[in-house]
Amino acid sequence: MARSVYVTGIGRGDGRQVVELGVMELLTRQIDRVGVFRPLMHDRSPSGDRLYDLLRSRYRLTQPVGTVFGMGYGEAAALQAEKGTDELVSRLVERFHSVADDYDAVLVLGTDYADTQLPAELSLNARLANEFGAAVLPVVAGNDQSAESVASEVRNAHHAFTSLGCHVVATVANRVRESEAQAASRLLADQLPEPVYVLPEEPALSAPTVAQVQDKLGAEMLLGDPAGLGRDVRDFVFGGAHLPIFLPALTEGCLVITPGDRADLIVGALAAHAAGSPAIAGVVLTLGALPGEETMALAARLAPGTPVLGVPGGSFPTAAELFALEGKLTAATPRKAEIALGLFERHVDTRQLTDRLAVVRGERVTPMMFEHELVERSRSDRRHIVLPEGDEERVLRAAEVLLRRNICDLTLLGEPDSVRRQAAELGIDLTPLGDGELPTASQASARIVDPRTSPLRERFAELYAQLRGHKGVTYELAHDVVADVSYFGTLMVREGLADGMVSGAAHSTAATVRPAFEVIKTRPDATIVSSVFFMCLADRVLVYGDCAVNPDPDAEQLADIAVQSATTAARFGVEPRIAMLSYSTGTSGSGADVDKVREATELVRRRRPDLLVEGPIQYDAAVEPSVAATKLPGSEVAGRATVLIFPDLNTGNNTYKAVQRSAGAVAVGPVLQGLRKPVNDLSRGAMVSDIINTVAITAIQAQQSGSSAPPATP
Incomplete structure (x- = not known):
């Protein structure tokens, strides 16, 4: 039997779509196959359900649309009048189980109390939840009510559902006036046996586009x-x-x-x-x-x-x-979905609610689960990331999501008026705090810095001249160099004014990486800087290295790339099993290229005997068990490799792009490794989601380095 969560209200206007979206986010972080079921809908085309369209597009649901909906309200009212509530419930239970049998968990969307022609609608929701074996999460509308009234409504809703035998996991008071939210939380603290979460009214959600x-x-x-x-x-x-x-x-x-x-x-x-x-x-x-x-x-x-x-x-x-027009969460308003999730995650203890839903992580790791994990880990110990391309559209759109989701504090580099004008032109809000609200330790914030006019320019010029004096760099030359956003951002990271940097949406890899080589330099345990891509396939995450930095590494460098890549994989939850790739498997081939890979494999074994490594090995033997059984029987790596090391940049770059495009994989990276502090590059074709993922990875790398920069202030 699939686990299911029944999100329901007690009347109209509760804005429960925010909660339904938030619960779906929690489920898909842990579970691969999540289904959706709406027992009753208004008599219109199923494809016209705005929330389901949003869930389907955002969470890449493949569930057939026809299985999502039970029946129309008109049909339900007629059936109830003719044959009674038992017959109505029986048919809806049958349709629910046809979904539940195919999924690991099901999100059930309760009725909307809008011209449904159904008597005792709350009782019907309660009975359906019980028959489905679903945990219930009631949502209470708190708009235009005092804190005392909100608290009373929550207690009444809790009593109504528990008295009808429901297993209530938590209760949410939504759309509570900002001025009443904290008071309502205090009044409800420890009043009920289950948690109560109070979500304040968010003007950006009720505002139409x-x-x-x-x-x-x-x-x-x-x-x-x-x-x-x-x-x-x-x-x-x-x-x-x-x-x-x-x-x-x-x-x-x-x-x-x-x-x-x-x-x-x-x-x-x-x-x-x-x-x-x-x-x-x-x-x-x-x-x-x-x-x-x-x-x-x-x-x-x-x-x-x-x-x-x-x-x-x-x-x-x-x-x-x-x-009378209000904003709606739809597939056409992805920005509102990010705002809604940011609101949910700021005011709901998501770890507590996940535990109460008894959601157990599955063995498979899907791309979405990997991305969720990045966001969750980066948010757990918030860091400060500098984005040199502050007036680039994709960067600005990503910045708003990063702030809304509380992923990290930001510094955007650029001329402040230009950045603000561009943000305004795009309809982007870089200050997601409420009116008059000051930045707090619990809410991410952003600042905009112009390297040309910043007081830091003089300090950075002196530092850069000292660092590069042996190359003939004078203070005057350094003063010009550090006005460049890439150099300025890199120096912020070196000086601990930011924990990491992400650039490359509008700059070349060289423009991003060269300042890091000059200013931050490599770690003592790394001989070179290299890169990996996290390749998120349908059912697993593989690590590819090096596909972006080193054109033709020698055996020593290739071994270093393998060790670094295994360390990176382990840090991000991928158990490292290293395949040193070549056009030959085992001892079947010879030649300089194969010999290089063979030597590198032996170097890895000597340096890190704790790592599982196989090489030389062909790609198919590395990832496909049936091929591995023929070519390398008994190998602990063949057929189940997770870290794939390419012999040169030409092979690696083309392979990752081929897999990305032909297999529909999500490629996260390149992630640079070997630097003393995290700096990461973006593809100039990066999408907003790529920027968000790369920033989250950079923040996690900064967490692991142990240092912390001061938070950004608007």
Whole structure:
């Protein structure tokens, strides 16, 4: 029988999608095969379920859509009226088990209390949970309530479900006013036998996106970049006054709604956005009117990415439609999903809840589980990472996730106004703390530093001149060199002002690695700096080295790469079994290339007799048990190798890319090894997720080095 968790509410408006997403995150960290079941849904196409679409895209679910849903509310109400509740429950239980039999755990999404036509809906949820054998996690809406009222609602919900025989693992009060959240937590402390978690209202979650506004109004996009549709709409400002009165009314993230013939307000709002004071979400032009071509051309130049929408109706009916619009978690709003998970992880003791759900880690390690583990480990002892490419779009998007998920503190290098302007243009919030809230030890924060104007430039110039004086570097030359973001970031790491650095999204590998060679240098136990990729296959994680740094290592260097790679693998939970790869297995071949690998294998055995190593060996014999049984029977490594060492860069780089593309593997890296302090390189084609993973790895490497830089401050 699969373990299952039934997330349910007691009424409407509880925002439980945040909790459902958070629970799914916990389950997929531990278990490979997680199913989803929604017993009842509104009578629409199953593919129209927003939350399931989000879960399917985010967690790469392959469950057939038809198995996710039990039946429609209309069908359920008719069946209940005709044949009774027992028959309704019996059919839903049968459909649940058809899912549970195929998965290691099931997340059950309770009813939504919205025009369901079902009597005693809470009791129905409780009975279904009991029949499914599911643990229950009730969610209570706390919006617009005092702390005392929230505490009372939680106690009532707990009593309602336990009195109906449910196994309640915890209770969540969600959307509690920020001013009441701490008081509610105090009132509920030790009041119930199970934990109670209080999640404050998060304005960024309830704020609709410009895309959702466009969809609601059926608006036409007149100007702007489609990426701008992802911006949050935090307020509405209606334009009618003259420009001097209108401009002070603009607020951060507001959507300007104005008649289309008010060219002065359109240009004024976009000019204010371009100046960064404040950054607006977009503009809606009403009455079906447009300013002249010259005005539209000027508007496009002022804020090229800002959405300008047009609607035929007037401002009043437009306002009436928008005031009731709330943000939704959907597959099209991945940023909101990160915000939701950040909220969940900050206010829920995830380790405690995982234990209470009795989730036991499976033996297989999937790519998603490996990525989850990186995030969890980096967050457990938060470090400070410097990102030299502070105005690069992918870096900024990754930075927001890193802060929201509390993965690490950050320093972004770049001209502050330029970085903030770019962030505003992308709709990115680099200050996820609440209004007026100061950075705390429990919340990651970021700062922006310009190497050209930083007071550290003089100190770094003196240091670099000392370090490179033997190469003829003068103070004057050093003063210019350290203004480069890569050198400045590397010197921050050397001086303990940051724990690690990640760069390369917009710079070459040489630009990232050369400063590290010059300033940080290799560890005493390493003869060279090398790299590995974590190759996350469908059912395991392999370590490939060296695929990024050393073109043609000799036997001594190849042995060093193998030892370093085995150490890196062990640090990240991969049991090292080393395969020294060649075009020949065992004693079947000869030649200089094979001899190099054979010599390197013997060097590894002499230096680290505790390591399992085999070589020379071909790739298929290293990873496929049936081939290994023929070519190297009795080997402890053949057929089950986890660390694969390539004889040269040409072989390694091409192999990792071939496996990545043809097998759909997730390649995390390159991770540099052998440096005294962690500096890691990115591919210039890196995606946002690659940057997040690499930063998390860098933070974990910094944890293992034992030093800690001061936290960033905005």
